[in-house]
Amino acid sequence: MNAAPPSHAITRLGASEPELARLIDAANSDGPPLMLLHIDIDHFRSVNENMGAEIGDQALIMLGERLAAKFGPDAHIWASGSDEFLVALPLLPGNPSPEQYGELARSQVELPMLILPFTLFLTGTVGIALCPEHARTASALLHCAEYAVAQAKLEGLNLVRRYTRGAAISLRNDGIIAREIVSAVDNGELRLCYQPQVSAGDGRVIGMEALLRWQSPTLGTLIPERFMRTAEKLGVITQIGDWVLRNVCQQARIWRDWGYPDLEIAVNISTLQLQRPTFAMEVVEAIQAAGIPSGMIVLEIRQSALAMDMNFVHQTLANLHREGIRLTLDDFGMGDSSLDSLIRFSVDKIKIDRNFVKGLPAGSREVAITCAIIAMGHQLGMKVVAHGVETETQLGFLRRNQCDIFQGHLFGHPMAADEAGEVLRRRFVRSDAFIATQPDRTLLLVDDEENILRSLVRLFRRDGYRVLAASTVADAFDLLATNDVQVILSDQRMSDMSGTEFLGRVKVLYPDTMRLVLSGYTDLATVTDAINRGAIYRFLTKPWDDNDLREHIRQAFHTYAEQHSRIAG
Template sequence: MSTFGSTPTPIARLGGQDPELQAMVAEAVNGGTPLMLLHVDIDHFRSINENMGADVGDQALALLGRRLVEQLGSEARVWRHGSDEFIVALPRRPGGPNPDDFGAQLRDHVELPMTVLPYTLFLTPTIGLALCPEDATTSSGLLACAETAVGQAKHEGLNLVRRYTRDAAVSIRSDSIIARQIVNAIANNEFRLHYQPQINAHDGRVIGMEALLRWHSPALGMLVPERFMHVAEKLGVIVQIGDWVLRNAFRQARIWRDWGFDDFEIAVNVSTLQLLRPDFVMEVLEAMQDAGIPQQMVVLEVRQNALAKDTHLVHRTLASLHREGVRLTLDDFGMGDSNLDSLVRFSVDKIKIDRSFVKGVPNSAREVAITCAIIAMGHQLGMKVIAHGVETDIQLGFLRRNHCDMFQGHLFGEPMSAEDAGSVLRRRYLRSDAFAATKPDRTLLLLDDEENILRSLVRLFRRDGYRILAASSVNDAFELLATNDVQVILSDQRMSDMSGTEFLGRVRVLYPDTVRLVLSGYTDLATVTEAINRGEIYRFLTKPWNDDDLREHIRQAFTTYEMPHR
């Protein structure tokens, strides 16, 4: 940890025509050593000045500048820029770090804790990176490209490193168009609400609709909130937009309630700025009263990073809403900058698994582990769990087998007009075939990447009346497991994409009740012993096999499975 002792020697501020930077750019342009330039913007630095004092902020920036000079090496050049920004230039010599790696290294240096007594500070940067001569051939052009890259990074979030692209520049320019037009969007009747169904995991019944905002911009066409809400937040009009969404969603819910649908929920996203308004709870209650809908019909979805802002005020607002009977969902769980104790400290009824994790199941071990952990954690805390971004039957099957409570995604319908959403409500049940009960007993999964052996095994076990699933790759096997209730698995050991013991080890985590056997002509005694000792496999059988003996082993495996399930 760096500690502020004596006053650090201040580093130079970057002027408009800095001769050192101009010389570095000229060398790169004239066939010499190429250059990378990084614009480092310290996130939320204003809060340090406001809460701890400007002196602490000035000392922290001086200390950070000295740290960067000392740790980035003699070839790097560091300047102060603006109030809380730095510019770093580094020649790109052969064998040196590539730009992305250097940007990540620079971010790590900024994030090291520092002490400015009596405080310990934890800073994070957003970094934009531009290359010379690829992106610009003048110092001013290169600085502009790096600043544009910072703007693109902030568009995606904070504490990111992004390289300049021409597409990013176009995006920044379109933001200026958005800023000019969005202030009049409500008055010009340019906003629309679409609705996406939320599904009960038990039977496929529609139990909710999430209201999703769309803006029909005269200049840019139809835009989703991710494209314009960050601009609306900067301009302060997001509060008016949020109020418009609440009132119109509640009115639509009242129409559906008058049709007789009084057992479903209307979910509405709320912004951080709305939650920070002292009168927000009253505004929500008044909107519900004006629409004539009960509190238990309303679900407000709160993004996880909102919980990291003004913790006390947000906590008080959410607690008040909860006491009034409004239900709360923590959106995009697993992402953002809030930590896990937010589940305990804040009053929420549901957590929504971010679509980036749902996309990876069941084939990605990382996404599977995170998804299962979120479901288990939510249930331990007495919350319902909704999976966002469900697009395939395989994802649906996996999530159902792992006891997720609700689903939302294109598998059940894209965001749609109120008229189409009303038709979905009248149907009440979606994809009923996927939720039909399946016979749970005597299903055998065979996995072998040699097709002739796989066909022989299928013929062998068919006579015993099992329901047989055959897979020639690990990915196929995971997909079958996600969509079928399998009791016994017989896997080859030596396969091109993953060994049998490794595959069955992952299966044990996902589907611990299955009985798992390995069949192989190759015997690695240490691997087999370790797998058996860890409980990953039930038996290890060898090729070539005796038909009667192998059939008996599988029969015993089913008996072993059925004993605790009787």
């Protein structure tokens, strides 16, 4: 990027700003399209409230200078409101896409800011509008960019979104939410649902997560993502949070009286709640008023909340921990997750974000991150919760990789307290999926030619193996996730992935398996590399001799048994 213009070039923008109007006229007159970024700093009010307006002003100046330096002299940058910036830039051929520019702006907000005696960790939500695609006047373009920010905040914070035509409808709904949410507690419109959390060992229900719902008189039942941002802006989030906490504690008392003293109930805590100086005392008072042990309540805290004021948050969490209240770091691995928080803050569990669980076991990146989170959590003495488990394939993979607790639609949707009580009485959920069958000899065959696959199945069944067959790599990973497989025989030339590449990934996920490749051609370099990396045990060729092939598989099972007997010994 080019050198930055001086910081005084960043001025305040009015709706009739002539410079923006000139840029829009150029875009409307067959010039290059104009991009407008609306950058909204998330939760910036808390900086002014907790650290002082002077620190907040310095942060805005520093961010403005960063944006100017990064976008260069072709960009026009204005401050807008108390915590927002606007960036206008012609989209020239060969330049990054609008989304890439939006991510660039977001990354500048995320960079730590050293403003003594504080280090600020901020995030920003970015909306994108284009001229002439979305609007042809300054006021309309500004509105479209603002709408894009609002649409992004319906999904969460720290996101980049381009304007869509339906945004105005959603913003009208936001106006209804703003009018109605302020009286939701007093009008008795809030509801609590509960979703089971089950042990990875046997499917026993060991906890519930309390999930908030709002029965809006106008818009119907809304999930927190639709109204919590507005509640935070209006300052009613603490009132809602207090209602949730006290009602959860009362429900915990009911279930304790039923004979479930070890049950845990998880409660989501907002960033603004955690920043209240009296928050730890309020939690303890709610628990004592309900007459339950402090260990029944688990507070789920988002990673972003830990970056606001580390010293203050650290002290609050330490106080809660000393009272025996358990803590979970929610949606770990997403957004601004930091390994440093696992060291600095006292937490008992980490919860793997559902976006990683959704990609299991086929997604290589999701697999790598999930396994790393599980291993790291266990090394630090924490339990690991997988959120969003929806299939038995995901369940099987997570069990084989030693995840501790599961939550998701496979075990139950969010339900009312009465229905959740019935689940508690049953005590076990989907116990059939937890019956671990561990046959002595299971062989997985992988080949995308159906006639060859059928021939191999017939050949090996005569030897008494439990034979599993997959015609695609995705099916093979599903079978590996849900079965204890000792030996794998894979074709080399498959449409979606080569056999050596497939078995290389298998080695990482299931290193104790015996892996063989069956190929109709020989690529010496590929074979040598796979053998040197330990990805395969043997490389066999087509056409095969039935007896020789059966002997190779017999020896593979024998080698597997010998290796495991040495480990056991």
